[in-house]
Amino acid sequence: MRRLRLLLAYDGTDFAGWQIQPELRTVQGVLTAALTRLNGDRPVSVRGAGRTDAGVHALGQVADCGFAGELPDAGVAHALSRMLPDDLRALAVATVADGFHAGRHAQAKVYVYRVDRSAHGDPFLRRFAAWHPGPLDQEAMERALACIPGRRDWSGFTAASCTVEDKVRTVFTARYAEEEALGRFTFVGEGFLTHMVRNLVGTLLDVGRGRFTPERITEVLESGDRSLAGPTAPAAGLFLERVVYENAPGGSA
Amino acid sequence: MRRLRLLLAYDGTDFAGWQIQPELRTVQGVLTAALTRLNGDRPVSVRGAGRTDAGVHALGQVADCGFAGELPDAGVAHALSRMLPDDLRALAVATVADGFHAGRHAQAKVYVYRVDRSAHGDPFLRRFAAWHPGPLDQEAMERALACIPGRRDWSGFTAASCTVEDKVRTVFTARYAEEEALGRFTFVGEGFLTHMVRNLVGTLLDVGRGRFTPERITEVLESGDRSLAGPTAPAAGLFLERVVYENAPGGSA
Numbered sequence: 001m002r003r004l005r006l007l008l009a010y011d012g013t014d015f016a017g018w019q020i021q022p023e024l025r026t027v028q029g030v031l032t033a034a035l036t037r038l039n040g041d042r043p044v045s046v047r048g049a050g051r052t053d054a055g056v057h058a059l060g061q062v063a064d065c066g067f068a069g070e071l072p073d074a075g076v077a078h079a080l081s082r083m084l085p086d087d088l089r090a091l092a093v094a095t096v097a098d099g100f101h102a103g104r105h106a107q108a109k110v111y112v113y114r115v116d117r118s119a120h121g122d123p124f125l126r127r128f129a130a131w132h133p134g135p136l137d138q139e140a141m142e143r144a145l146a147c148i149p150g151r152r153d154w155s156g157f158t159a160a161s162c163t164v165e166d167k168v169r170t171v172f173t174a175r176y177a178e179e180e181a182l183g184r185f186t187f188v189g190e191g192f193l194t195h196m197v198r199n200l201v202g203t204l205l206d207v208g209r210g211r212f213t214p215e216r217i218t219e220v221l222e223s224g225d226r227s228l229a230g231p232t233a234p235a236a237g238l239f240l241e242r243v244v245y246e247n248a249p250g251g252s253a
Numbered sequence: 254m255r256r257l258r259l260l261l262a263y264d265g266t267d268f269a270g271w272q273i274q275p276e277l278r279t280v281q282g283v284l285t286a287a288l289t290r291l292n293g294d295r296p297v298s299v300r301g302a303g304r305t306d307a308g309v310h311a312l313g314q315v316a317d318c319g320f321a322g323e324l325p326d327a328g329v330a331h332a333l334s335r336m337l338p339d340d341l342r343a344l345a346v347a348t349v350a351d352g353f354h355a356g357r358h359a360q361a362k363v364y365v366y367r368v369d370r371s372a373h374g375d376p377f378l379r380r381f382a383a384w385h386p387g388p389l390d391q392e393a394m395e396r397a398l399a400c401i402p403g404r405r406d407w408s409g410f411t412a413a414s415c416t417v418e419d420k421v422r423t424v425f426t427a428r429y430a431e432e433e434a435l436g437r438f439t440f441v442g443e444g445f446l447t448h449m450v451r452n453l454v455g456t457l458l459d460v461g462r463g464r465f466t467p468e469r470i471t472e473v474l475e476s477g478d479r480s481l482a483g484p485t486a487p488a489a490g491l492f493l494e495r496v497v498y499e500n501a502p503g504g505s506a
Contacts, residue, residue: 011376057377086379123264124310126339128377 001068003100004076006031007092008061012235013127014087017054018061027052027088031063034083038076039069049102049243050109053195055235057128059112060091060242064102108172108188108244113201113237115183122181129182130201130237136183136208141176143214144207147221148174148187154196156220157203157229162194169193176204186241195232203230254321256353257329259284260345261314265488266380267340270307271314280305280341284316287336291329292322302355302496303362306448308488310381312365313344313495317355361425361441361497366454367490368436375434382435383454383490389436389461394429396467397460400474401427401440407449409473409482410456415447422446429457439494448485456483 008027016024020032028046035044049062071079077093084090114129116122121131151170158167171189178184185201203220206212212230220229261280269277273285281299288297302315324332330346337343367382369375374384404423411420424442431437438454456473459465465483473482 009373009376011379081373086374086384087376089373089376091373120262120334120342120344121339123262123340123342124381126264131339 001066002095003098004065004067004073005094005096005100005102006063006065006080006090008058008063009089009091010058010061011087011127012052012055012057015054017056018048018051027058027061028063030085030088034080035065035067037083038071038079039067042068047102049106050192050240052238052240053235056238056240058240061240062102062106062243062245064096064100102243105245106191106243107246108190109192109240110242110244111187111189111192111197112239112241113185113187113197113233114239115185115205115237116181117178117183118181125182127236128239130234132183132205134209136205137210138176138178138208140210140214141204141208144204144212144217145174145176147214147217148200152221153224154193154221155224156226157196157199158193158226159195159199159232160226164193167193169196174200197238198233198235199226199229201233201237205233206230254319255348256351257318257320257326258347258349258353258355259316259318259333259343261311261316262342262344263311263314264340264380265305265308265310268307270309271301271304280311280314281316283338283341287333288318288320290336291324291332292320295321300355302359303445303493305491305493306488309491309493311493314493315355315359315496315498317349317353355496358498359444359496360499361443362445362493363495363497364440364445364450365492365494366438366440366450366486367492368438368458369434370431370436371434378435380489381492383487385436385458387462389458390463391429391431391461393463393467394457394461397457397465397470398427398429400467400470401453405474406477407446407474408477409479410449410452411446411479412448412452412485413479417446420446422449427453450491451486451488452479452482454486454490458486459483 010027016026018027020026020028032044032046044065046063046065052058073093073095080090116125116129116131119133149171153168155167169191173188175186187197207214263280269279271280273279273281285297285299297318299316299318305311326346326348333343369378369382369384372386402424406421408420422444426441428439440450460467
């Protein structure tokens with residue numbers, strides 16, 4: 001029995017999110033089925049670094065699982081390449097220290113939210129960005145973004161469905177940049193709660209549109225009042241870009 | 254009554270091609286329905302520069318139609334933006350000279366075929382590229398590409414379903430380039446027959462793989478024998494990038 005670490009990319013459009021659920025097509029479910037077959041039909045428990053929601057994409061999700069099969073790492077990678085559907089790909093497979101835990105040892109996650117800024121809506125971005133053609137006051141957005149980094153209670157930006165008791169998390173950086181017609185929010189933090197990035201983006205876009213002043217971020221944070229925040233931005237724009245590990249038993253990913 | 258020229262972009266994945274057909278979702282069909290409504294339910298005849306196949310995309314398809322409505326060009330553009338689905342977008346609308354004909358006045362078309370060269374298959378390119386992870390002999394492909402430009406009879410590269418009698422067309426340029434993990438074939442010609450670009454790409458990739466020598470292109474051209482060519486490359490990789498007009502009554506597009 002050894003422990004495998006997997007680096008995954010997926011187009012989340014046709015998945016009901018990461019977490020395995022009966023009768024739904026989920027990333028964890030499809031991956032577990034493939035790994036169980038490779039493991040000689042012995043059950044496999046797959047753990048992910050983060051539970052992406054339905055429709056959310058990943059460029060670099062990390063998962064781990066125990067594996068009793070004799071196939072070497074390259075053989076597992078090759079077999080997964082053939083077994084997994086074309087919207088879920090294993091980019092790398094490696095044997096890591098037994099104690100590695102994709103979720104617990106993640107030191108930071110990088111999420112990117114993409115905004116289609118084209119006047120007419122890019123038909124090739126409709127699954128991979130939210131469309132906002134109108135003017136955005138980037139200076140106001142910069143001031144709002146500056147209120148985000150730090151160790152804070154994110155209750156006001158968290159979905160009501162989030163059952164985690166302790167809503168204190170550290171966000172390291174929050175940025176926005178536009179290149180040609182594509183806007184990109186980047187958030188780096190130790191962890192993010194349910195809908196937190198999408199609620200931040202919805203609020204930041206409302207600041208950019210002039211619906212809120214930049215101080216709204218602090219007002220939501222201090223009051224913890226979700227109703228003061230902007231709408232939850234659509235899942236299609238969100239990507240788990242990377243999970244950062246340092247000094248973890250599994251090494252860097 | 255005036256004549257409108259439309260610049261269109263579409264994700265061809267969910268369209269049964271350009272040409273209007275009963276009970277199928279086609280680009281011409283969806284566009285005709287929207288323009289007919291804007292034209293006060295008077296019938297509208299929409300002509301395209303090229304008939305893209307099912308699954309083929311467009312970054313710059315051009316169409317024209319007669320229009321009796323009083324809405325100015327900007328109003329038509331704005332209304333289409335709201336009425337058209339998010340996989341079909343009108344990028345520009347302009348009134349042109351009455352004699353303009355999107356098909357007959359096109360002097361050249363630029364088609365791009367995209368190849369995903371990543372080892373594991375990029376899940377975000379599966380609708381917009383064909384996946385070829387193996388080695389490609391680019392030098393052999395260059396020699397094969399060099400046999401393409403010119404005024405030739407393309408019978409050997411044309412689908413059996415193509416009913417055009419005269420299969421002589423001029424191709425101006427045929428190129429291939431790779432940037433990071435994305436390969437791009439670019440073909441510029443006065444016009445292309447049914448499946449011609451996809452059959453050329455299928456044959457060129459077989460040259461790159463070493464299945465054919467570069468001379469195969471000339472053999473197919475001289476014999477006109479379709480069975481000597483490679484397979485038809487999948488529709489998903491093909492984009493009508495641009496239609497070139499010069500000295501046409503409608504001006505440049």
